[in-house]
Amino acid sequence: MADFDQELDATGLNCPLPILRAKKSLAGMGAGQVLRIVATDPGSVKDFEAFAKQTGNELLESKEEGGKFVFRMKKA
Amino acid sequence: MSEKKLAIIATKGSLDWAYPPFILASTAAALGYEVQIFCTFYGLQLLRKKLDLKMSSLGNPGMPMPMPMPVLLQALPGMQSMMTSMMKQKMKSKGVASLEELRNLCIEAEVKLIACQMTVDLFEFSNDEFIDGIEYGGAATFFEFAGESDICLFI
Numbered sequence: 001m002a003d004f005d006q007e008l009d010a011t012g013l014n015c016p017l018p019i020l021r022a023k024k025s026l027a028g029m030g031a032g033q034v035l036r037i038v039a040t041d042p043g044s045v046k047d048f049e050a051f052a053k054q055t056g057n058e059l060l061e062s063k064e065e066g067g068k069f070v071f072r073m074k075k076a
Numbered sequence: 077m078s079e080k081k082l083a084i085i086a087t088k089g090s091l092d093w094a095y096p097p098f099i100l101a102s103t104a105a106a107l108g109y110e111v112q113i114f115c116t117f118y119g120l121q122l123l124r125k126k127l128d129l130k131m132s133s134l135g136n137p138g139m140p141m142p143m144p145m146p147v148l149l150q151a152l153p154g155m156q157s158m159m160t161s162m163m164k165q166k167m168k169s170k171g172v173a174s175l176e177e178l179r180n181l182c183i184e185a186e187v188k189l190i191a192c193q194m195t196v197d198l199f200e201f202s203n204d205e206f207i208d209g210i211e212y213g214g215a216a217t218f219f220e221f222a223g224e225s226d227i228c229l230f231i
Contacts, residue, residue, distance in 0.1 A: 013173040016103040023106035
């Protein structure tokens with residue numbers, strides 16, 4: 001079973017687009033739902049940490065997988 | 077969480093310098109900030125209906141060039157257009173958003189855009205050259221918001 005409710009492909013996008021797209025996806029989701037984000041921008045690793053800290057959405061996971069950065073974020 | 081506020085003064089009208097205000101404003105909005113951008117002098121270009129911004133390597137020794145080029149060559153006719161299209165291509169290939177896209181994201185996120193009335197008059201712009209939904213105001217208008225902002229940037 002998938003450990004997320006919705007997925008966002010942010011590969012090929014550069015700052016600040018992964019954050020902005022994630023924000024938009026989260027806006028359409030319900031509290032407690034999980035968004036999986038796949039990105040290629042190395043800056044997104046720190047950016048998603050900062051995004052989580054400032055918005056209250058919880059960053060459940062942040063990992064590198066086959067040259068891509070994968071995040072799971074739970075909507076507050 | 078009480079809403080934080082970001083106030084930006086945008087004064088530059090070249091392709092490269094148009095990015096920081098729009099990137100910071102759209103990101104701040106995504107983080108929950110209330111944002112206003114006060115556009116004055118060449119920053120008014122950010123509000124034009126058609127964003128046709130150019131850039132030049134002239135007077136900008138910090139710009140990385142694909143090959144060394146004497147300053148006099150950089151001043152030749154057509155060089156500015158060439159620089160601009162090269163930069164746009166490069167940005168596209170690196171997945172950098174276009175200015176139009178960033179501006180639309182700002183508008184979507186309710187970033188308030190203000191045109192400096194004095195410079196609108198100075199450069200004899202007419203209001204229909206600018207996008208809809210912006211406000212027109214002066215320094216006092218800006219301070220009303222900037223005075224209670226958490227972050228204030230001059231770009």
